[in-house]
Structure formats: structure tokens, C-alpha cells
Amino acid sequence: MSKFQVTSPIRSCSQLTPDIIRVSLLAPTIARAARPGQFVMVAAGSSRDPLLRRPFSIHNVTADGEVVLLYKIVGQGTRLLAQLRVGQSIDLVGPLGKGFSLSPDTPACLVGGGMGIAPLLFLAKALCSSPRPQEHAILLGARTRDELAPLVEDFRELGYPVHAATDDGSYGHHGFVTELFQEHSTPAHEVCVCGPTPLMAAIARQCLQAGNRCQASLETHMACGLGACLGCTIQAQGGGYKHVCKHGPVFDANEVLWTI
Amino acid sequence: MDNLNPSPDLRVNIGRLELANPVMTASGTFGYGREFSSFVDLDRIGAIVVKGISLEPRAGNPPPRVVETPCGMLNAIGLENVGVEQFLVRKLPFLQQIKCKVLVNILGDSVEEYVALARHLSGHQGIDGLEINISCPNVKKGGVAFGTSPEMAAAVTAAVKAATDLPVIVKLSPNVTDIVTMAKAVEDGGADGISLINTLIGMAIDATTRRPRLGNIIGGLSGPAIKPVALRMVWQVASNVRIPVIGIGGIGTTEDAIEFLLAGASAVQVGTANFYAPSAADTIRQGLADYLSDQPEESLGELIGSLIIEDGS
Numbered sequence: 321m322s323k324f325q326v327t328s329p330i331r332s333c334s335q336l337t338p339d340i341i342r343v344s345l346l347a348p349t350i351a352r353a354a355r356p357g358q359f360v361m362v363a364a365g366s367s368r369d370p371l372l373r374r375p376f377s378i379h380n381v382t383a384d385g386e387v388v389l390l391y392k393i394v395g396q397g398t399r400l401l402a403q404l405r406v407g408q409s410i411d412l413v414g415p416l417g418k419g420f421s422l423s424p425d426t427p428a429c430l431v432g433g434g435m436g437i438a439p440l441l442f443l444a445k446a447l448c449s450s451p452r453p454q455e456h457a458i459l460l461g462a463r464t465r466d467e468l469a470p471l472v473e474d475f476r477e478l479g480y481p482v483h484a485a486t487d488d489g490s491y492g493h494h495g496f497v498t499e500l501f502q503e504h505s506t507p508a509h510e511v512c513v514c515g516p517t518p519l520m521a522a523i524a525r526q527c528l529q530a531g532n533r534c535q536a537s538l539e540t541h542m543a544c545g546l547g548a549c550l551g552c553t554i555q556a557q558g559g560g561y562k563h564v565c566k567h568g569p570v571f572d573a574n575e576v577l578w579t580i
Numbered sequence: 581m582d583n584l585n586p587s588p589d590l591r592v593n594i595g596r597l598e599l600a601n602p603v604m605t606a607s608g609t610f611g612y613g614r615e616f617s618s619f620v621d622l623d624r625i626g627a628i629v630v631k632g633i634s635l636e637p638r639a640g641n642p643p644p645r646v647v648e649t650p651c652g653m654l655n656a657i658g659l660e661n662v663g664v665e666q667f668l669v670r671k672l673p674f675l676q677q678i679k680c681k682v683l684v685n686i687l688g689d690s691v692e693e694y695v696a697l698a699r700h701l702s703g704h705q706g707i708d709g710l711e712i713n714i715s716c717p718n719v720k721k722g723g724v725a726f727g728t729s730p731e732m733a734a735a736v737t738a739a740v741k742a743a744t745d746l747p748v749i750v751k752l753s754p755n756v757t758d759i760v761t762m763a764k765a766v767e768d769g770g771a772d773g774i775s776l777i778n779t780l781i782g783m784a785i786d787a788t789t790r791r792p793r794l795g796n797i798i799g800g801l802s803g804p805a806i807k808p809v810a811l812r813m814v815w816q817v818a819s820n821v822r823i824p825v826i827g828i829g830g831i832g833t834t835e836d837a838i839e840f841l842l843a844g845a846s847a848v849q850v851g852t853a854n855f856y857a858p859s860a861a862d863t864i865r866q867g868l869a870d871y872l873s874d875q876p877e878e879s880l881g882e883l884i885g886s887l888i889i890e891d892g893s
């Protein structure tokens with residue numbers, strides 16, 4: 321599998337909320353090779369502090385070679401990234417990891433919470449070419465309207481109906497995406513979930529009971545993203561460890577020991 | 581302007597081990613080479629030191645295993661590895677196809693385990709030397725790390741030397757009071773070279789949750805933060821032993837590598853830098869060639885240990 325290190329000029333960036341940013345980077349080699357669910361390692365500046373790259377899901381790619389990221393400012397690295405402007409560059413390594421694998425003619429149910437929505441847009445776009453796209457269900461949740469509404473629009477533009485939920489009830493269903501899942505998923509759905517661990521664990525459990533195949537995209541701290549440091553471990557079902565950057569980030573939910 | 585020295589000679593020798601250039605990659609930071617084949621021309625670096633290998637596979641420590649610190653990182657991987665059998669079957673074939681030298685980093689709980697590993701790893705095309713990681717606890721001696729006792733370090737060195745014809749490099753732990761005593765002990769044990777430093781033991785605490793940030797509570801500090809300690813130890817050791825020294829610790833740029841060579845290292849290993857700059861080893865190799873082409877020295881060997889210390893002050 322081809323991986324690239326690319327100094328990528330920022331083509332555009334937009335601030336969806338004071339702390340959620342979408343940035344488009346020109347990185348044609350990565351854009352061409354990327355599959356939904358894969359990620360890139362991003363250098364937040366060129367100094368030695370912070371030292372390590374930060375992992376971000378590939379939110380979207382464009383036909384003219386852009387890689388789009390969606391991220392939330394949560395600490396030093398994301399704060400530095402947010403200061404960069406159009407014309408400046410960000411160093412990317414990718415595409416990395418194992419993405420989602422869906423059979424084209426099975427209906428899919430995409431479940432996203434918060435920044436976990438990021439990889440699902442790229443996946444939803446890929447699913448547009450499936451024979452019956454209207455059978456797919458898209459369920460998205462976040463804390464507030466501000467965080468969720470702009471993202472829901474992207475999926476609607478692709479032609480999908482979207483079911484939304486917010487913690488504060490300011491947009492869509494008042495409550496959790498797990499409740500939407502009970503309502504809108506069918507036994508035929510292949511489920512793809514990305515979001516906070518409690519959400520993924522709950523969906524994985526419901527899928528296990530209902531017999532749905534479920535894939536979950538996991539997060540850990542990563543030093544390399546390349547399968548070299550062995551730092552990105554999660555506990556595997558049946559004992560032992562798996563490495564998120566190499567065996568994942570997308571796992572069959574049955575491979576993962578859900579501890580929450 | 582013409583270069584003084586258009587095609588500098590970067591070759592160095594570590595005992596019988598001849599390297600095309602002094603840039604190696606450090607154990608545990610470069611996988612088994614293949615992981616970096618998209619970023620580094622593996623035929624052009626000096627040597628790869630693969631992830632530490634034990635007799636039996638090891639699962640490693642519970643997560644979280646890595647945490648970032650100012651200009652560095654702590655790791656508590658717990659020596660996860662595939663074990664020597666799987667290494668030979670699954671990892672060695674790829675390493676046999678590349679031109680650079682390959683050293684296998686070995687670790688064990690007892691002298692017998694190190695010896696068994698040395699025997700297993702000898703006589704294979706594609707394995708050019710061993711690097712003994714003596715930062716491991718000796719379970720037969722109450723868990724005291726081999727690397728903190730001069731006697732145990734010398735004993736394991738001598739036993740491995742007797743078990744193999746491969747060049748044997750001993751990798752020193754910096755977590756000792758007197759690094760020179762350790763270095764002399766492994767030199768007396770018959771080591772062909774010394775590499776240093778391994779990680780410095782450290783710790784990180786989350787003040788909000790009041791919990792340690794690593795699953796293993798303590799871990800090894802690496803990266804630019806440890807470079808001054810590593811340079812000091814390399815200089816002290818190189819000034820006091822006759823065998824070649826390989827400098828490790830926070831090397832990420834050509835200038836870093838030159839500093840270690842000046843301090844007396846015959847070669848360097850790039851570690852944590854591979855994580856944030858996956859082509860670092862290639863960049864540094866090219867950087868050393870460019871640097872030397874502007875210097876009066878014709879070969880890299882002339883640079884080694886040429887630190888200038890003015891008399892008086």
C-alpha cells in the first residue's frame with residue numbers, strides 16, 4: 321500500500337464553530353490513494369514542541385487532489401493548526417491504516433458522534449455509487465445545533481436523508497444517537513460507527529444482539545501511525561492487543577474488547 | 581564555488597561490521613524496516629536495528645503506552661515482539677532483500693536466554709550483527725537490570741560473544757550513576773562496539789484525573805529532550821574505551837548527528853525522529869554527505885572525536 325509524505329498547501333479553511341475547523345489541503349497522491357476510514361498523520365508546525373504528529377481521519381477527498389480534514393481544537397497541536405492560513409502548508413503522512421470495508425449491495429447504517437462524523441462523509445460519498453443509495457441510513461449526533469447542522473448539510477447535499485440528534489435538543493432529536501439507532505436501523509444494515517468510545521461500545525453491543533455486522537473506527541494516542549512504535553494498542557476480544565494504526569483504525573466490532 | 585570534496589567517503593567500521601555510512605535506525609523506532617520503505621531508501625542507510633526480539637513472543641504492556649512530553653515522549657511498550665521464530669519466518673525475508681546492514685536487538689530475562697537468541701540468530705544471510713539490549717531485568721538476579729550491574733553486563737556480553745561469530749554491540753542504559761564503568765565492563769566482556777543511550781526512565785501524571793498517564797506508570801523518555809544527556813554520555817564513554825561507540829538520543833537533524841560524531845561516536849542511530857519525520861534517516865545521510873563535501877576532511881572517519889576543547893579558561 322502506498323504511503324506518502326506531502327507538504328500540502330492549504331487551499332481553503334472554514335471555521336464551523338469557534339472550535340471546529342474544516343481545512344482542505346492539496347495532496348494529490350494521498351487523495352488518490354485514500355480509502356474511507358483511513359487517516360493521515362499531521363505535523364502541527366515545524367518546531368519540536370509538540371514533537372509528534374497528530375492523527376486525523378480523512379474527512380473527504382476531491383477530484384482535484386484535495387484532502388479535507390475536520391477537526392476540533394482540543395489542545396496544543398490543534399491550536400497551532402488552527403492558526404495556519406490559506407497558502408501556508410501542512411505536512412501530511414498518509415493515507416494510513418485500514419478503512420471501512422462494505423459490500424456494494426448491502427445497505428449501510430452510518431452512525432457518527434461529534435468529530436467521529438469526520439470519516440463518515442468520505443464513506444457516504446463512496447456509497448453514493450451503490451445500487452440503492454436510498455437504503456442507507458445516516459444517523460449523526462453532537463452536543464449542539466452549531467456543531468451538528470453544518471455537517472448534516474454535507475450529507476444531505478449527497479442526497480441522503482439524515483437523522484440528527486443533539487444532547488441539548490437544539491437540533492433534531494433531543495437525546496443520543498443510540499436512540500436514533502434503535503429506531504432507524506434494520507437487521508439488514510451493515511453498521512459503521514465512529515465517535516466517543518461509549519457510543520461505539522453501545523452500538524457494538526446492540527449490533528451483537530441484533531445480529532448486525534458492525535465496524536467501529538477507534539482512537540488511541542499514536543506516536544508514528546506507521547506500525548513501528550507499537551504504542552497505539554487496544555485490548556482485543558479473546559486476549560492480547562491490536563494496533564489501531566495498523567489493524568485499524570476501523571475494526572470489526574467483535575475484534576475489540578469493549579471495556580465501557 | 582567548488583566543493584572541496586565532491587564525493588566524500590562516509591564509510592565507517594564498527595569492529596568487523598562495515599557500514600556504507602554512519603546513519604543507522606534505532607531499535608523499536610523503525611519496525612522491521614518495511615514500515616518505512618515508502619519514506620526511506622533502505623538500500624542507502626548504514627544499518628537498521630530491528631525491534632527487540634525475545635525467545636518467546638511478548639504481548640507488551642497495557643495501554644496507554646505512549647505519552648508526549650515537552651520535546652520528547654515517554655513509552656512503555658513493554659518489549660512487545662513477535663519472538664525469534666516468527667522473526668526469522670516473517671520478518672527476515674524482507675530484510676534479506678535490502679542492501680543496508682541489519683542488526684537484531686535481543687533481550688532476555690537471563691544470560692541463558694540471550695545465549696539461546698544469539699545461537700538462533702547466527703548463520704542467517706541478512707543478519708549482520710547483534711545489539712544486546714541490557715536494559716532488561718535479570719529475573720534470576722532478583723530482577724536487577726543487566727544494564728545497571730557491571731558484572732552482569734560483562735557476563736552477558738561474554739556469554740553472547742562465545743555463542744556467536746556475529747559482531748556484538750552492547751546497548752547501554754543511561755539509568756546508572758557511572759556510565760563509564762558500565763562501558764568498560766562490556767568492553768572487557770568482549771563487545772565489538774557500544775551503543776548508547778537507551779531511554780531515560782521517566783513518568784507523567786495527569787493532574788486532572790490524578791492518575792499516571794502510562795498504563796505501566798513509568799516509561800522511557802526519548803527524543804530531543806534527552807540529547808544533552810546522550811551527548812555527555814557518548815563523549816565520556818568514547819573518551820574512555822577503545823571500541824567504537826554508536827551515539828543515540830534525540831538525533832533528528834544532520835547537525836545533531838555531527839555533534840555526536842564530534843563527541844566521539846563512530847555512527848549514530850535515529851530513533852524517535854523516525855516517528856515525526858519518517859524520512860529522517862535518509863535526510864541525515866544526505867546531509868552528512870553534503871556537509872563533508874564542504875570540509876577539508878576527505879572521509880567521515882576523520883571527523884570522529886574531533887571535538888575541540890581549548891586548554892585553560
Ligand SMILES: Cc1cc2nc3c(=O)[nH]c(=O)nc-3n(C[C@H](O)[C@H](O)[C@H](O)COP(=O)(O)OP(=O)(O)OC[C@H]3O[C@@H](n4cnc5c(N)ncnc54)[C@H](O)[C@@H]3O)c2cc1C
Pocket residue numbers: 359370374375376377378390391392393394395396397398399435438439538539540541542569
Ligand atoms: C485514527 C484517528 C483519527 C482521528 N480523527 C480525528 C478527526 O477527524 N477530527 C478530530 O478532531 N480529531 C480526530 N482524532 C483525534 C485527534 O488526533 C486529537 O484530537 C488530536 O491529536 C489532539 O491533539 P492536540 O495537540 O490538540 O491535543 P493534546 O494537547 O495532545 O490533547 C488534548 C486532549 O485530547 C486528548 N487526546 C489527544 N490525542 C488523542 C487521541 N489520539 N485520541 C483520543 N484523545 C486524544 C488528550 O488526552 C487530551 O485530553 C483522531 C484520532 C485518531 C487516532
Ligand SMILES: Cc1cc2nc3c(=O)[nH]c(=O)nc-3n(C[C@H](O)[C@H](O)[C@H](O)COP(=O)(O)O)c2cc1C
Pocket residue numbers: 549550551606607608609631632633655657659685713751777778779801802803804806828829830831849850851852853
Ligand atoms: C517506542 C520505542 C520503542 C523502543 N524499543 C526499543 C527496543 O525494543 N530495544 C531497545 O534496545 N531500545 C528500544 N528503544 C530505545 C531506542 O532505540 C533509543 O535508544 C531511544 O529511543 C533514544 O533515542 P531517540 O531519542 O532518538 O529516540 C525504543 C524507543 C522507543 C521510543
Ligand code: FES
Pocket residue numbers: 541542543544545546547548549550551552563564565566
Ligand atoms: S502509532 Fe505507532 S504503531 Fe501505531
